[in-house]
Amino acid sequence: MAKAERILPADFTCVLYEVRDHVAIVTINRPERRNALNRRAYDEVEAAFRAASADPDVRCVVVTGADPAFCSGEDVKEMMTGEQRDKSVARLTAVRPEPTPAAVAALECDRPVIAAVNGAAVGWGMELTLFADIRIASEQARFGEIFIKRGLISDVGGLWRLPAIVGPAKAAELLFTGDVIDASEALRIGLVSEVVPHEKLMESALALAGRIAVNAPLALRYMKDGLRRTSYGDLREIGSWVSATLGRLFETEDHREGVRSFLEKRAPEFKGR
Template sequence: MSGENESVTYRVEDHVAVITLNRPEQRNALNFDAYDRLERAFRQAVRDPDARCVIVTGADPAFCSGDDVREIMAGPKPAIPPPPTVRHAPTPAAMAALECDKPVIAAVNGAAVGWGMELALYADIRIASEKAKFAELFIKRGLTCDVGGFYRLPAIVGPAKAAELLFTGDVIDAEEALRIGLVREVAPHAELMDRARALAARIACNPPL
């Protein structure tokens, strides 16, 4: 269990672990601390014998707006800049999410853009609030996405639609996400976590092995 003031919180109730990005004033943008805590939260879920299913979400009003560019750009720089090529290895937080051996549900309560969309893609199941928005914004900043966009997105929505989203950086709403198969369902905003918890409970009641 983690504190209310932490950038990422972890709680378990009825065998469901809830990982919450908790920087609402920054629309849950990820700085170095949040990336580190997110990685640790997924690792904790793997080790936690009480956790049989995981929900990842954000403190309203957003799911995750990607990198906190201001803080990250102000942070320490590598001695030798990396070459401008496609990233070959997932980031540590991405690897922790991908290696989580518990079923993961993303309860997308608002904007899931940039690395926030990557995080949603790492989940096994995505449920969207009617207020959700999705975008692979990396192209707008001359960057490449993480492995979510390269590998998970084409598998979920098909290669052509994935290429369109990656090459344009277009923002799509919850209904469009449902139409292309990116999300399982669209819920009224006030019901999102109840829907996610109900599904998680159905999963968690099965034998964990």
Template sequence: MSGENETVTYRVEDHVAVITLNRPEQRNALNFDAYDRLERAFRQAVRDPDARCVIVTGADPAFCSGDDVREIMAGPKPAIPPPPTVRHAPTPAAMAALECDKPVIAAVNGAAVGWGMELALYADIRIASEKAKFAELFIKRGLTCDVGGFYRLPAIVGPAKAAELLFTGDVIDADEALRIGLVREVAPHAELMDRARALAARIACNPPLALRYMKEGLRRAAYGDPRELGGWAIETIRTLMKTEDHREGVASFLEKRAPVFTGR
């Protein structure tokens, strides 16, 4: 999973695995292949004995602009195929990120919107480039967020701020993300990966087993188990995808016009 033409790449150096979304022309929007490869990359990081810390990032100019609207939301395939074995759980890529038992750093190098923001939330630590932008855009498409917005965002920025971001779909810049505690620091764009690697190196030099238990303890204390909430979120998204408002949200985006929602 390291070819330059892959939608997601995986590389390990000095005990740090780097997962890179690699659709720069589409601002790293996730199509079905990218979702599948992202899930596999996180699963590979868990199995990889050489990986002690994980960085997830995007090929410039974006971190992840969410779902590929043309292929996933407007295409002929269902947006979220029912998982064959896991019904009451988040989407498979989300579950893989949440179940990664090694520390995860998100190096947010540009837009992290929609599911891109969800992916950033699944990380344990976020570092933002000065060019980063964040938004939970789901409401603009007539949908709810995935489990990240419900499960992690309130714990990170507080319930009231999370509600504001989820209800409005507003875009915030890196400085605002720092102010509300969404990211630990804002770095000059050219220095982002160096800073992420330096932090990852400080983490990866510690005992691997202790790191895993430390991460598990933090998850249990701060977040709990996402499966029940994730199952509800996925069923809700499937329901909303059948509504006229969802179709209008997608159509207005593709047609570059203001949406007209009717509550149907």
């Protein structure tokens, strides 16, 4: 398959992409898998954010999922077993591994990004919400940094963005437990800025995007860059550490048990090795 940067929206099979009134709408579209991400889907998410960043007509981005979920994380069966797992380990154990390309594309997108969270956003799905500048949730939304349940660590969203959004202690609780929280709790801790009825979610997200998109495009980009510089830190440094650490954890017995237990629909039994 071609590299992600060569995939154009016209070629997408896992993501829907449209631009409407200066707003790019990115919809993960694997509803039969609860929008779980396989390799192709990851590449298309990356390509969608690259396309939005390169399009002078785009002033804001809304990312969402096809009902019933926002994104249920990685497609465990496809991504954590067999040949694709081996490819992931090879990438993560390079001398200086790069951060996840889709994460970099989302975080480096210089347009304001709104996550319209319509259902479950767990694992890398929650990471994707954290890459956004603003999160609006349907009353059906659920959030969970469930990586610890697979014997892994989160991507840069959980380690780099979540503490700045909800505070270090609450971030630690979510990361250490892997607990899944509902929309009302997400609102209470400041993870989302608004909870709306499910049928009003896209209307609310697009209304906010429209209020943003009428403003000066260049100033918007600099405003976003200023927030990123003052609120977070060096994406690529922490991203490289995350990738290298994941490369080690992918080789552990605990990770293999995490995957087996998920596929067998049972609680994992971790051994610390």
